[in-house]
Amino acid sequence: MQLLLLVIGFGTVLAGYVHPEQIHLSWTEEINQMRVTWVTYLNVPAQAAYRPILCGNVPTPSNFTLINGETKKFHEGSHFWEYQHIHTAVFNNLDSNCWYEYKVKNLGVWSKTYMFNGRTPDTNATFRDVNNPFSLVIFGDWGTGPNGQYTKHLLGEETLTRDYLGILHMGDIGYNLDSDDGKVGDTYLNMVESIAATYPYMTLPGNHEKANNFTHYKARFNMPNNGANQGTNYFYSFNLGPAHFIMYNTNPYFDDMNTTADADLETQWIANDLALANKQRDIRPWIITLAHHPLYCSQDWSNEDSIEDCGEQPAVLKPIFEDLFYSNSVDLALQAHVHIYERDAPIYKNETIPSQYDSQNMHINPNAPVYIVGGAAGNRLGTNVPASKTPQPWARFLSNDYGYGRLTVFNKTHMLWEQFSVLQLTEIDYVWIIKDQARYKPVLLN
Ligand SMILES: [Fe+2]
Known part of the structure; x- marks a missing residue:
């Protein structure tokens, strides 16, 4: 016995x-x-x-x-x-x-x-599925704590019933993948298994993945490879229908990240990738960038973290990326890191840039990238950052609620961003980006 x-x-x-x-x-x-x-x-x-x-x-x-x-x-x-x-x-x-x-x-x-x-990105030059709309779930800053459970609950329900193509996680994954000798990372990846095993779970690194030169991030995920990222999962791009997505890594632009990643190599890759995407703008008119640290968010002057996240760090990134994105006519710049949801207008050089038509929830033929911060999926730090009491003139909507976004690309002219609150169990914000005119003007060389 x-x-x-x-x-x-x-x-x-x-x-x-x-x-x-x-x-x-x-x-x-x-x-x-x-x-x-x-x-x-x-x-x-x-x-x-x-x-x-x-x-x-x-x-x-x-x-x-x-x-x-x-x-x-x-x-x-x-x-x-x-x-x-x-x-x-x-x-x-x-x-x-x-x-x-x-x-x-x-x-x-x-x-x-x-x-x-079975629908996967088309990495070739050919264009497919032009009339086939698709949606992606997009967020940053999601962990295992009580706040993350709200998102797990609603997202778990949503993914059972809705036809998403994939999930894009803009860094700060699990808080932290390496914590407690990796057990936190194990717990997190088991927590999200029912979702991440059902949809491609595409990631980029946030600052919370920095331990030991991003070792856990590089080992636990397998993102598309390219000649420049050398299998690190740090930055890559893909095409879905009429949209081109660029997932990139903001960490090497900050000295305190202690990463061996080469910032110049990445910047050059992004510039090349944008140039290639613009060669196919007639068939794939949307360009969407995703990263962890924001270029734009409204500072709360009473909050030290906010001053760093929405002031000091954007001041490092803007000189590198703002003109690159503006001159290449990026349509939508999605960001995280700040534990808040903030949707901004089309912006260039800290100014609101008028579209052909603007309303609270619509931009028709915008003339600069629309910036959105979606870092509210449920961090480990207890609460989200309070919405700034001094939102910038370009800020259009702010919320402290935990939640996630949904991007739906309908076709070559219509794109819809929606933000859901996992506390209120409802949509709290949306914006249509509509265009029927190409903003990108190729530079003619002699
Ligand atoms: Fe972060």
Whole structure:
């Protein structure tokens, strides 16, 4: 009897160490691919299985296709035994008209089955899905504390019912991925698994990922690679329908981030990427940038953090990025870091730039980027930053509520941003960005 209990106990412990956890998806740099990443605590063979479903008249195959994963060992804690094994597998040849079921496996232990949309970014020059609207969930600064649970609750409900294409997290992930020898990062990635295993969970680094040269950020995520980022997940871009998205890393522009990331290399990559995007502006007119630290937010002069986040740090970033974004006709600059929601008008050099038509919730043919701060998903610091008592003239809407944004690109002319409060369980703000005229004017060389 004792032997039986011992065997059962050992089996239970072993299953805990080989059971797949922290499952999350991400798009790759290739078209029609999806990568799944997950963790076990013992180094055991990794496999994944998938099959198309809901492909119109095409019948669902009865069998899953089995593929082998790759595994890397990651020392997540300060003690020699605190290793985890991070597995990845790539689903290839996806059909954008299908949904897919998938599951992952280690040593015979299967995860639950998840489902994702087969529509992936088009990284090629060809243009697809021009009349196919899509939505993304976008936020920054999301952790495991009580405040993060509000977002987890509503976002969990939303993702069950709504057809998003993906989730974009603008840094400060889990507070902190490395804390408590990595256990906080493990807890966070398990907390978001049901969401991040259902939608590609695309990230960029915030200042809270800085420990040990962003080691946990680089190890736990797998973002699209490019020639300049060298597999760091720091900056990349992708196309969805008529929109080009640039996810970039603001940390190397600040001395106290102690990062080996090369700021000049990144700036040059962004400039090149914008130039390439502008060559295809006729077929892909929207350009949207996302980063952690803001270029614009309203300072609260009674709050030291606000003075730093909305004053000192933007003063570092503006000389690098503002003219780059303005001259390349970026439409929307999404930002985080400040634990607040603030939507601003089109801005250039600290001035509101009139559009062809402006109202509280609409800009038609804007002449400068619209700036939005969405850093209110639920930080670890207890409360969000109070809305500034001295909002700038370009500020259009501020809220302290925890929440997240939704961006819907309808077509080449209409884009809608919405902000949801996870406390009030409702939408609290929106803005239409509409354009039927190209703002970008190529510089003609002699
Ligand atoms: Fe931050």
